[in-house]
Amino acid sequence: MTAGIADHWYPVAMCSGISSPRDTRLLGQEITIGREGEQFWVRDVHGKTLPAIARYGHLWTSPGQPNRDLFSIPEAEAPGRRLVDCGAVRVKCSPLRAVENFLDIAHFPFVHTDILGAEPYTEVSRYEVQIREEVDEVWATKVKFFQPQAARSAAGGITTEYMYRVAAPTSAVLYKTCPPRPGEWDIITLFVQPLTEELCDVWPWMALYDDTSPLAELVSFQQMIFMQDRSILESQIPRKLPLDPGMEAPTQADLTSVAYRRWLKRIGFTYGAQVVAA
Amino acid sequence: MPARVDGQDLAIWRAASGQTHVWGDRCPHRGMRLSRGFVRGETLACIYHGWQYGNDGGCTQIPAHPNLVPPKTICATTYACAEYSGVIWVALQTTTQVCRSFPGQAAVRSLAIKASAEKVMEYFSGADTGVVCVGGTNDIALALQPIDATHCTAHALASVSADRKEVSRWLESQRRSIELDLA
Numbered sequence: 127m128t129a130g131i132a133d134h135w136y137p138v139a140m141c142s143g144i145s146s147p148r149d150t151r152l153l154g155q156e157i158t159i160g161r162e163g164e165q166f167w168v169r170d171v172h173g174k175t176l177p178a179i180a181r182y183g184h185l186w187t188s189p190g191q192p193n194r195d196l197f198s199i200p201e202a203e204a205p206g207r208r209l210v211d212c213g214a215v216r217v218k219c220s221p222l223r224a225v226e227n228f229l230d231i232a233h234f235p236f237v238h239t240d241i242l243g244a245e246p247y248t249e250v251s252r253y254e255v256q257i258r259e260e261v262d263e264v265w266a267t268k269v270k271f272f273q274p275q276a277a278r279s280a281a282g283g284i285t286t287e288y289m290y291r292v293a294a295p296t297s298a299v300l301y302k303t304c305p306p307r308p309g310e311w312d313i314i315t316l317f318v319q320p321l322t323e324e325l326c327d328v329w330p331w332m333a334l335y336d337d338t339s340p341l342a343e344l345v346s347f348q349q350m351i352f353m354q355d356r357s358i359l360e361s362q363i364p365r366k367l368p369l370d371p372g373m374e375a376p377t378q379a380d381l382t383s384v385a386y387r388r389w390l391k392r393i394g395f396t397y398g399a400q401v402v403a404a
Numbered sequence: 405m406p407a408r409v410d411g412q413d414l415a416i417w418r419a420a421s422g423q424t425h426v427w428g429d430r431c432p433h434r435g436m437r438l439s440r441g442f443v444r445g446e447t448l449a450c451i452y453h454g455w456q457y458g459n460d461g462g463c464t465q466i467p468a469h470p471n472l473v474p475p476k477t478i479c480a481t482t483y484a485c486a487e488y489s490g491v492i493w494v495a496l497q498t499t500t501q502v503c504r505s506f507p508g509q510a511a512v513r514s515l516a517i518k519a520s521a522e523k524v525m526e527y528f529s530g531a532d533t534g535v536v537c538v539g540g541t542n543d544i545a546l547a548l549q550p551i552d553a554t555h556c557t558a559h560a561l562a563s564v565s566a567d568r569k570e571v572s573r574w575l576e577s578q579r580r581s582i583e584l585d586l587a
């Protein structure tokens with residue numbers, strides 16, 4: 127593992143789920159996590175203390191020396207939002223494939239049929255993608271898609287607008303039109319804990335303007351969506367994400383995934399990636 | 405449906421017209437298994453983004469871009485295949501060989517065996533053609549599907565007049581002794 131990979135921040139647990147110390151895995155290495163009152167801690171196999179940050183409902187750590195703070199989601203801190211922990215979904219796939227699937231809208235009509243999409247509304251119109259050098263993130267904006275039931279709080283079909291943001295190699299944020307509050311964005315994130323190169327825990331988390339839906343329903347809606355995604359993610363060949371063009375055939379609808387792969391390659395993030403030997 | 409031959413993952417599907425296809429089990433778009441896809445008339449659609457592939461494996465439709473004619477380069481891997489006596493045969497390499505037929509015989513049962521196809525052929529000291537013929541009253545032919553170094557599936561064919569239960573029992577007993585032989 128190169129230093130660059132160890133130096134990023136990774137989610138390793140839901141804060142509300144930590145009571146007594148427990149073992150988990152990060153980038154193939156055993157780590158132990160726990161709490162002392164309000165303080166969370168993380169240790170590696172040698173007992174060395176690793177950096178720990180509790181933010182966005184989750185505990186974050188890094189086995190290396192992070193050269194910057196954990197990314198921020200200022201919008202999520204606005205008052206009036208409901209913060210929803212969803213728990214983890216374990217997926218037998220590369221952590222990078224899990225993120226890429228989260229960035230993809232073209233699969234909605236086929237994988238989340240009649241929920242996030244439906245035939246014949248399959249067209250993906252042109253949207254904008256940038257690798258923002260100043261913040262070292264990938265952004266996709268003006269993404270629009272017709273959805274029969276965009277969220278728990280959506281009654282009928284609407285065209286939803288999205289923005290996608292890859293804030294760290296295994297963490298992405300989705301900003302989505304918010305049915306009860308035009309002009310505001312609902313926030314859904316995908317925090318991926320890379321257990322190994324081909325196994326990950328996916329921690330969805332939400333910051334919503336939805337005061338009416340019961341919590342259990344919000345969580346089970348999100349869980350259902352991720353179960354549908356999991357059945358795809360565990361059947362892709364190869365399991366690792368190919369970073370070199372040629373192996374897979376993207377189209378214009380895949381611009382976000384193309385930029386994500388290019389960015390990973392540029393920053394040398396190869397954990398969970400298939401790189402053709404030079 | 406999925407199948408494995410010589411370590412290769414395959415997708416077997418039947419078009420509405422009845423034609424059988426054996427393809428590599430990988431969608432050229434994002435690597436999804438095509439065996440998880442769905443048949444629409446004469447095309448196979450991938451379950452992930454709904455890309456459709458026609459008879460020759462070429463992509464015919466990309467739902468995210470309904471007005472785009474998919475480039476010819478987007479193509480599933482196709483293999484020559486044939487259907488005889490209720491068994492689907494595939495050639496992973498180009499071959500001039502004609503697939504052999506079994507007049508008067510029909511498929512009875514497929515049985516997974518924990519042994520390579522070579523070992524099973526050795527056991528019957530049969531030819532190395534992938535088909536073992538066993539003489540006798542039931543005239544059984546075993547079409548062997550090599551899977552990997554330690555697995556194969558035997559597809560048993562027998563004359564239409566044969567007692568299917570008896571053939572099936574015989575096959576199971578053969579499997580037991582082949583696997584014991586190797587243990």
Ligand code: FES
Nearest residue numbers: 431433434450453
């Ligand atoms: S992976 Fe098959 S259509 Fe996208």
Ligand SMILES: [Fe+2]
Nearest residue numbers: 227237238355
């Ligand atoms: Fe999905």
